[in-house]
Amino acid sequence: MTFYALIMAGGTGTRLWPISRQDNPKQSLKLIGGRTMFEHTIDRIAPLLQPEQIFVVTDAQQAQLLMAQAPELPPENFIIEPEGRGTAPCIGLGAIHLHRQDPEAIMAVLTADHFITDTERFRQALTAGVKVAQDGHLVTLGITPASPSTGYGYIKQGESLGAVEGFPVFRAERFTEKPSRETAFHMVESGEYTWNSGMFLWRTDRILEEFQRQMGEFYVHLAEIEATLGTAGYKPTLKRVWPQVDKQAIDYGVMERAEDVAVIPVDIGWSDVGSWGSLAELLSALENEDKEGNVIVGPHVGIDTRDTLVFGEKRLIATIGLEDMIIVDTDDAVLVCSREQEQEVRTLVELLEERGENGYL
C-alpha cells in the first residue's frame, strides 16, 4: 500500500487581514521564517513522500500561486475545485483521484495553512497513522490541548486500541463542536479529549465507503465525476456537477457518525495560525519574543511597549505606551487592534466588503 498526502489549500484566512487578501491567501503568506505556509507544509512531509505522492486540492485562482511555491510537484497533482464546497467535497474529489491512481492508496488529509513546530514528531505520527489506517480505521490526529480553547472542536477518546510506533491509539468516541469555556475546561482537565486538527489518515476505499453510506447524494455526484477521470469529459462534468454539491464539512458529514474512527493524540506544537494572536503565540514559542513580551517582525522602534505583536514589512513601525496590541503593516493598509478584540478583524473585512472597498479585500 502506498501513502499519499492530500493537501487542502482553498481557504483565504480572513482573520489575518490586512496581510491575507483574496489574491494572496493565508497559505501563500510568509508569516514564519520567510517561507509560505504552503511551503512549510510541503517541507514538513518531503522527507516521507516523493513529489508524485503529494496532491493538492485548490481553486483555479490559487493554483498558479501554489505551483510556483512547489515546482517539484507534478502539475497534474494540483486538483482544481471549481469552487469551495467545504472539506467533505474537497476530500471526496481528492479521494477519487487517488483511488484511480492506486486503489489501495492510503491518504493523509493535511491542511496547507497550519503550522507544526515539532515536524519530526509529526512525521512519526503520520507513519503510525498509516499503520492504523491500513486496518481500515479512519484515523484522526488529535492535538493534545495546550489550553481550554473554545476555538476548536474536541474529540473524546474511547477504548484503547493499543499503541503503534510508540503512539497510543484510541477509538474516537465522540466529536464535539466548539465548546463553552466551562465545558472546554472540564474536557481538558479530564485528559480524555484532544483538539480536532482536521488532519486525517485513511484508505481511499474506506472514506469512499463512508461517503456512500452517509452522504449518498454527494457520492452519486462523485461517481459521475469519477467515471470521467482521465478523459476529456472530466472538466465539463466537474464544472456541471460541482454547483449541485451541497456544502459540507468532513466532521459533520462523515466523521461524527463514521464506523471505526480512531484517534491518535499527538503533541507536535500544532497551531492553526487562525488569527494574529495565534501567530503571536506561535512566534513566541519559536523564541521570537523580546524581554517585554513583544513579537516584532520588521523594522521597529519602541518605548514602553509590552506584549504586542508588530508585524511589518518595509516601513518603520514606532510604538509608544502600548500593551496587548496587534499592529500589522502592509503597502496599502495598516491594522491597529487590541489583542482582546482580534476576532473582530473578520468583522472589519466584512465592513470593507459592505462598503465596496474591494481593493482592500
Add this chain to the structure above:
Amino acid sequence: MTFYALIMAGGTGTRLWPISRQDNPKQSLKLIGGRTMFEHTIDRIAPLLQPEQIFVVTDAQQAQLLMAQAPELPPENFIIEPEGRGTAPCIGLGAIHLHRQDPEAIMAVLTADHFITDTERFRQALTAGVKVAQDGHLVTLGITPASPSTGYGYIKQGESLGAVEGFPVFRAERFTEKPSRETAFHMVESGEYTWNSGMFLWRTDRILEEFQRQMGEFYVHLAEIEATLGTAGYKPTLKRVWPQVDKQAIDYGVMERAEDVAVIPVDIGWSDVGSWGSLAELLSALENEDKEGNVIVGPHVGIDTRDTLVFGEKRLIATIGLEDMIIVDTDDAVLVCSREQEQEVRTLVELLEERGENGYL
C-alpha cells in the same frame, strides 16, 4: 510709523514625528485644512499687511520651501540665519533688518508654526498692540488660558494701563517658566495670568535698546553685522559672527527684566500645535470630531474606536478596540502611541538619532 511682521520659522517640531522631519519641518506641514502652518500664518496677517511688510527669519535649508509657499513675499524679505541660536538672536537679526529699512518700524514677532482659530480677533489684537507699542512699550500677547497647562510659561498682569481698541492692557508684572500642576491651577484660578504665546510687538529702536542694555555682548555682534547691511560684507560677516553668538531665548534674555513691558490678554483660539494630542484638540475644536470622539484624517475603517487621532495620508488605517490613541501614518513610518505618552515622541526621535537611522529624522 509702519508696522511689520517678523515671522520666526526655524523650528522642526520633533513631537510631530513621523510627519515632521528635518527636511519637512512643522511650519511646512499641511496639518489643518490642506494648508501648511506657514501658509496659515501668512493668510492670517495678509489682510493687515502688504507682502513687503512681512519678513521671515529662517535657515538656508528651509528658505526655499517657505518661499515656494509664499511667492508673493519679496525674496529679500527672507532673512537667513546661518544656524538657530534661539529666539533672542533670531529677533535681533530681524530687528536690525527692519530698523535699517524703517528706523521707526514697529515689529510684530510671530511664530510660523502655531495656529489661531479666531483670526479676526487676532488681527484686532495686533492693531491694538501696534498702538500700545507706539508709546514705547514692549507688548506681549498673553493667551487667556483654556486650562491649567504645565506646558507653557505664564505672564502675570500688573497694574492696568487702560484699554486700547476694546482690549484691556496691563503692565506685565512677571514672566514665569513652565509651572507645576498645582501652581498652574492657582494661576489660572486667579484670573491674573495668561500664557506666554511668544508673540510680541515693539518698536525696533526699543528692542535694540533692550538688547544693548541686557545682552551687551550680543548687541556688539549685532552692531557689527548691522554695519555691513546692504553691502557685500554682510554675508561673510554674519557667517563669521553668528557662531560666536550665545543661544538665548527672548523671554529669559530680554522680557523678564525689560522695562515697560505690557501684556494684552487675548482669547483667539490659539494653539501651539506642539504635539499630536494638541493637534487632536485643535481639530476637535474645528469640528473634525466624530461622535465617538475620534479625529480622523485620511482613509479609515474602525470598530470600537474612541477618542483616537488617526492621521493618515494615502493608506487605509484600520482600528479595532482602541481608546485614547494616536496613529500617524506616512510613506516610510507609522507611529502608534498612547495619548497619555505623546510627549515621548521626542524621546523616540532621539532614539532613532542614536541608532543612526537618519532616513527617518
